[in-house]
Amino acid sequence: MRIEIKKDRCKECGFCVASCPKKCISFAPKINKIGYHPVVIDMEQCIKCGSCYTVCPDGVYHFIPGGDQ
Amino acid sequence: MRIEIKKDRCKECGFCVASCPKKCISFAPKINKIGYHPVVIDMEQCIKCGSCYTVCPDGVYHFIPGGDQ
Amino acid sequence: MEKERKVPHFVDNPSNFCPGCGHGIVSRLVAECLEELGQDRNVIYTIGIGCSSNMSAGMKADRLHCCHGRASAVASGMKRVNPQNVIISYQGDGDAYSIGMGESMGTAYRNEKITMITINNTNYGMTGGQMSATTMPGQKTTTTVYGRDCSVTGNPFKFPELVASQFDVAYAARGSVDSVGNINRLKGYIKDALEAQIAGEGYSVVEVLIPCPTNWGMTPLESLDHIRNNIIPYYTLGVKKARGGKSV
């Protein structure tokens, strides 16, 4: 499973950060096109539970079966 | 108790006739100004119960204390 | 002691209602209650569009005819600036529950301190007897010529029950004019409703079942039977929300 992050959609609301059971989502230091610090996942810790997809209001996450990371 | 009948208001609906416990209300043979046969009371039988006043939608009856008939 | 029984002065005039129409009884009862409460020169009516409008011809009390359906909004505006007056919103069921649904609900919802009297004749009388929200299942009207089919048009609407159960209102009841007894009970409801307003308790509503012989295609007396036999079993009479109390 691969997770694609559409970082220019992220508005830094923090819903995914808060709901991630592994607490492995954080915000990047550099702002995106719309002025927010977008999410980054620490893929080492991620268990692909999908919570971030579920809670994200802005369609940032895309879980793509197959492949890795 | 006197009962004044404003006969030109009567529309011949029959509510009073039907609700009179003594069945002493009937319709006059001659039509009134607005084209209906207005009520007449047989005062001999009337017990002044006021049912006719209560049910009349057109304000035909006026119960005036004192006096007679 | 003998008691005078007289149509109160300010509604004591010939009416334009059809023969056997119940509107006349209700408007007299409201007037009697006002008189008995000493409010007959302290009242403003807002009157809906429909046969109710006929009541007002020659009526000698402050009253404003309102846009179809909006009488209770107008009444609320009056009450908010004239809290000392008794404000009565007098409307037909089409006026109050169809086009006026939004305003009637809003008024009840905010518990505006007015009294609404709704005349339920199960159709739009004035415009020629079309279906209204209160039309009985199977009832023939000029827009339901084969009888009302509730599966497409909805089931007859029960406003007093709705506001009593859903909103924080002061008083709600339903009466009928089909008999001396019911008329007397109805008068009690109307008086309760007005007293609730006068005491500042909030919104009160009394719905009244009346005969509409013209559009029912019945004689006046048949209309009363129809109310007794068919309408009351569906639209049950009585207090739906008692003063200071709970939904009934």
Added chain:
Amino acid sequence: MEKERKVPHFVDNPSNFCPGCGHGIVSRLVAECLEELGQDRNVIYTIGIGCSSNMSAGMKADRLHCCHGRASAVASGMKRVNPQNVIISYQGDGDAYSIGMGESMGTAYRNEKITMITINNTNYGMTGGQMSATTMPGQKTTTTVYGRDCSVTGNPFKFPELVASQFDVAYAARGSVDSVGNINRLKGYIKDALEAQIAGEGYSVVEVLIPCPTNWGMTPLESLDHIRNNIIPYYTLGVKKARGGKSV
């Protein structure tokens, strides 16, 4: 087996919603349900005026933006002539319950075979956070700067409960987007509602509690807490009228 998780194609576009606004979650859930039901190319949305309107920017499905409050009437018109389509009326609480009270009630009353999704953020988001019928007691908004005083403005309005108890509707529920669990449950309600429509059972409605951080003056995460701690206790979640069943 690994399951792809992807925003359905027809709503997969950047949104104009505020950061942390719940609108985006709901519109995605509805789209997911449609996709799963194989209806994503058999749907027409009617969209109310309010922040819901933002959803539509770039949305690739048939949809009509409607007069403020009237989306469910428009939806009913569509359904009556296109019974084979799934029709979704997507509205804010102000749109659906304030200005749209008459039309929303009428649609439920007639049991029109459409699905209404109402987004309850306890205020008028788009116009700057004024009080709506769903504003919580004491809540500060731009028109209740000292907090909502329910004694003059009425108590927060509960539409799903009202239609479930008063009308003959097919399905009514309330969900929330404050947590993964509630989002998943909500998706179930939405699917139920759509299935009720597809099966021709009648009117279905799902109200959704969402955060409006902008107008609540909270961070997105504080907003979720607010929903959990303050709103849900008042606006209880769950099915209010089950399919084929009774009011709950």
Added chain:
Amino acid sequence: MAEMMKGNVAIGEAAIRAGVRFYAGYPITPSSEIMEYLSWRLGEVDDGVFVQLENEIASINMVVGAASCGVRAMTASSGNGISLMQEAMSVLADENLPVVIITMVRYGNGLATLYSSQTDYLRETRGGGHGDYRCFVLCPYTVQEAVDMVALAYELAEKYKMVSIIMAEGALGQMMEPVDLPAFLDVKRGEWGFDGTYTNAKLGYFDRNSMTEAEELRERYDLIKENEQRWDSTDVADADYVFMGFGLAGRSCLGAVEDLQAEGHKVGFIRPITAWPFPEKAFAEIGSNTKGVIVVETNAMGQMVEDVAMYMKKHGLQMPVYSLPYVYGVPVIQDIKDDFKKIVNNELKEVF
């Protein structure tokens, strides 16, 4: 043989024959017979849908929904009811949805009366809602013309993606005259209609370019003004006075004109059939010797007279404009003749 039919009933049947398959409405005198007729008649044709709604706002919005799916949809009402529809009519214009609305005009402000009149001319021709949109406004003067207008109204509405209003006086709906009903049209669903497949995408609220849309609208309206003006006229060219009137007022006016001609007066007559687009082209016929234009209406202030004055300015016609607003009812022919004489004798002043 032509049959005596009541205007409203005839219009209802004409709607069926013009392919109307959706009607949503709320009753109001003097239009209610249209919905009463369609309440059962639509049930007799395939896919016919009739819905009685809780008010005019819901009605017109349900019509919006049906029309957006390509169905010939209709509603009918009068004064107050049409007032409540203004917002949605602006939406129909904005969404380019063809719909026909019938208004049986009654007299007056506020709660209004039940009298027949032409009191809503300015609202219908300017669009009483917000924004600057226009609707076709068709004004029948006989029941037959009203009946024939129903299909025409849809053709125009669909050709130009607009609302057509048939604006008739209340009396036309209530009266009977002999009518030949038109044939049944075989009408298909409009190709613009929604069907859930996202073939006919509509732009969302926030995705519009108002500037280019304004430009497009101007061009469309200019085209309509060029191509769709409709009127009747008689003896305008060398008239001393030209009468103008539409609908039943125009019909009565024509009676007065014929009488006056018989009495030897050189009078002409223009009857607008489309109130919008206003038939200004009819003014081309007016000669420079004409002494005045007389506008007969049934409203309180004179409304069409504003259009007459405005377009006379455009056409460089400088003769005075007289206004004869008979408030309500159908103007009595004798009254028009009497007032004409006052104009000739300078007892009645021009208004423009």
Added chain:
Amino acid sequence: MAEMMKGNVAIGEAAIRAGVRFYAGYPITPSSEIMEYLSWRLGEVDDGVFVQLENEIASINMVVGAASCGVRAMTASSGNGISLMQEAMSVLADENLPVVIITMVRYGNGLATLYSSQTDYLRETRGGGHGDYRCFVLCPYTVQEAVDMVALAYELAEKYKMVSIIMAEGALGQMMEPVDLPAFLDVKRGEWGFDGTYTNAKLGYFDRNSMTEAEELRERYDLIKENEQRWDSTDVADADYVFMGFGLAGRSCLGAVEDLQAEGHKVGFIRPITAWPFPEKAFAEIGSNTKGVIVVETNAMGQMVEDVAMYMKKHGLQMPVYSLPYVYGVPVIQDIKDDFKKIVNNELKEVF
């Protein structure tokens, strides 16, 4: 010292000072700050009542109720919201109830945009409801003028028993400029108000005489047209071209006029302050050498230009009328100047 104030807030405070004691409304951009301000401010004055309602129809009808009791009552809205009020505005006119309605006009048909514009001129000046009634229509071009207009609007409304509309562009409500607030007026309850004692009887729906009422209304409106036209004008008398514009469009237009004069053009300017009654008297100043009248507006089609053409007909002014409708926003001064040059060079044709 004059303070920078936002138009909507300044209008809200001006309402308080003009004696407004009742406000009922429903929010809509770009007017909402008026109600937001009054939502708390009315609570600070004696007998002040603020009610937020479920829609514009309930709002205006609640205003009907309050006004009928003699209180200075107000509501504010914009495009769509005002469309929904049309029926009740006709009722206010019919019941002779003085009320002030503020509209902060936004652009467009249908759901409309949030852009500032002048797209509702025809509706406001003709009465978008049924019937033939008129409202005062006052058009401010600065926040200060808007503020001063509030009391004036009530004076006119009460003197003539009518509705006054303050028709401002959305931008005026959103912008800030220095404002001197007027003094607090001591306003008594209107003597016409209901108090439950049946002292101010109103006629019922069925007890009216429409003919005499129509006559009375005509006389009243004629009196108003005679006495209450308001406008500003500069350098009209010997101008080659006379510009006309109201509100912010007029303000920008005035800027263009000053620039053009500085460049040596003989141009004049008329700014209607009352759109109804239309200030046709201003036309008396227009000289026969004037080559054209140029109407600057922000709407799609040109709306005031209709009034201009119509009253020019009345005044026998035959020069061409040009329409410059800039759709939305505030017209850019340079654009007006550029278009003027096109007119002078015959690249832009007259519309009337």
Added chain:
Amino acid sequence: MKELVFAGFGGQGVLTSGLIVSDMAVRYGANATWIPSYGSAMRGGTANCTVKYGTRFIHNPSQEKPDVLMAMNQLSLLAFGKLVKENGAIFVSEMVDASVFERTDVKVYTIPCHEIADEIGHAKGANIVLTGAILHYLGDHTLEEGLSSMDIMFGKKGKTKYAQLNEMAMRRGYEYFEKLK
């Protein structure tokens, strides 16, 4: 062109009488208009309609100057009697007291239509009796034309129940006028 006004209480069938006359005119090739007065005071009030027919186009369908008035109640006689054209005719039922009517330039015919209707056992047919009399007065159509036209008209409306009684009523009215004139 002829103009007729039919007036009476609501329910007396005056609108139907007007319709019979106008429908017949059209059936036999004329133009016709029929227009009711409708309006606010309809409840329990009076009803009336105006019928015009003739060979030419009818400009104004509304009441102007009636040639003939049918008045089934006193109020109608008072309200419309004064409008009737000089040398016109007024038909009243025997319930109407025509003696109070002062114009001498119009003929007033009192037809005992209620009596006749009662006689033939068709109490609701008094309006048709009067219509029969008017038919004769107008002289534009034969009794047979009137009867057949009325039959067709009621037939189209599916109102065939009283066909024979209605025919009898019209005939009796026609014949009554025959004797009277």
Added chain:
Amino acid sequence: MKELVFAGFGGQGVLTSGLIVSDMAVRYGANATWIPSYGSAMRGGTANCTVKYGTRFIHNPSQEKPDVLMAMNQLSLLAFGKLVKENGAIFVSEMVDASVFERTDVKVYTIPCHEIADEIGHAKGANIVLTGAILHYLGDHTLEEGLSSMDIMFGKKGKTKYAQLNEMAMRRGYEYFEKLK
């Protein structure tokens, strides 16, 4: 008359900056207008306002040709930079990459306003730092006038909490520009 545009993300305080400048102009006797752009795309989008001030009546309050642009984000520089008058000035924060901006007929000043704001412990005051710099550039009022006017303005709004920090921010911006120019 001078025209200024203040633009950035919502929440960056650009509307307040515009207000400070216009309010000050009025306080010292000029005319001024302040007008925000408001509209459909407000959610999460950019905010901007136009300020005009001068001694004469201001005809058009809307954006025409700004003399000065304050751009707090990249989008604003791109959107409004092209409108600035020849020889006008643009003030950007250090978060904005001015190198991509191609016009040479206007001066672009990059002010490290976020850095300065952070330094003085008033992260939300970056807009005021920029405003201070613009105040100096405009040259119509002294720093003291600017400070006192801002104080009064915030004071009237009851927003006195950050008075000192705001003062410091404006001063630092003003001084930064002093050195820069």
